[in-house]
Amino acid sequence: MQTTPSTPQSLRVLRVDSSARIEGSITRQLADRLIDGLQKRVPDFTVTRRDVAQGLPFVDADWVDANLTDPEARNAEQRLTLVGSDTLVAEVMAADLWVIATPIYNFGVPASLKAWVDQIARARLTFRYTEQGPQGLLTGKKVYILTATGGTEVGSTIDFATPWLRFVLGFLGITDVEVIAADRGMMRGRAAHQAATERIDEVLAHDWQTLAAA
Numbered sequence: 001m002q003t004t005p006s007t008p009q010s011l012r013v014l015r016v017d018s019s020a021r022i023e024g025s026i027t028r029q030l031a032d033r034l035i036d037g038l039q040k041r042v043p044d045f046t047v048t049r050r051d052v053a054q055g056l057p058f059v060d061a062d063w064v065d066a067n068l069t070d071p072e073a074r075n076a077e078q079r080l081t082l083v084g085s086d087t088l089v090a091e092v093m094a095a096d097l098w099v100i101a102t103p104i105y106n107f108g109v110p111a112s113l114k115a116w117v118d119q120i121a122r123a124r125l126t127f128r129y130t131e132q133g134p135q136g137l138l139t140g141k142k143v144y145i146l147t148a149t150g151g152t153e154v155g156s157t158i159d160f161a162t163p164w165l166r167f168v169l170g171f172l173g174i175t176d177v178e179v180i181a182a183d184r185g186m187m188r189g190r191a192a193h194q195a196a197t198e199r200i201d202e203v204l205a206h207d208w209q210t211l212a213a214a
């Protein structure tokens, strides 16, 4: 009897942390739970960690100039200017699943996470302009946004973080995005964290096979 070899389930994950806190960070705890759970379940699992809170450069005039120059025409200095950004772009391209752990800071994302987005949104690499308008090039990926807030309700009119993230991910070609929120922790206390933890456990119970098979 012939047997068809089964495809090993594999998952390449990029974990992006952006809380300034390590100890006591709710978003980091949520990411730990999701990543550890996936690691236990998926046979062929790899995770790349990018902690943007440790500091990323802002784009500057040299960066913009190098980025606008045709890749074949870049000189050595311009190529060097883009090396850090190239590394971040390679990380996002290689991952099937991104887990973005982000607090809401002053109604938006932390500046470090914005700096990361500025480094990965690269014309020709992660999006391009066509006659029909911009086209995202990072297709076939899924993103979980794990967020926590003190008082801001995620999805409300004063949440400028998760709608912006969804928009910019869509601009890059990623529309399969789920937000898991431990929001209004100052009002809801443990219930906020609990709700997010329960949703992560549901993902681990029901959705992980779909993620790994995608």
Ligand SMILES: Cc1cc2nc3c(=O)[nH]c(=O)nc-3n(C[C@H](O)[C@H](O)[C@H](O)COP(=O)(O)O)c2cc1C
Residues within 6 Å of the ligand: 019, 020, 021, 024, 025, 026, 027, 028, 102, 103, 104, 105, 106, 107, 108, 148, 149, 150, 151, 152, 153, 184, 185
């Ligand atoms: C600089 C700063 C700005 C913040 N701004 C907001 C805010 O606009 N809205 C809000 O609900 N919480 C705000 N918070 C609270 C954090 O969102 C909340 O403590 C969250 O749990 C932080 O994520 P972490 O636990 O992963 O560190 C702010 C916290 C800091 C440190």
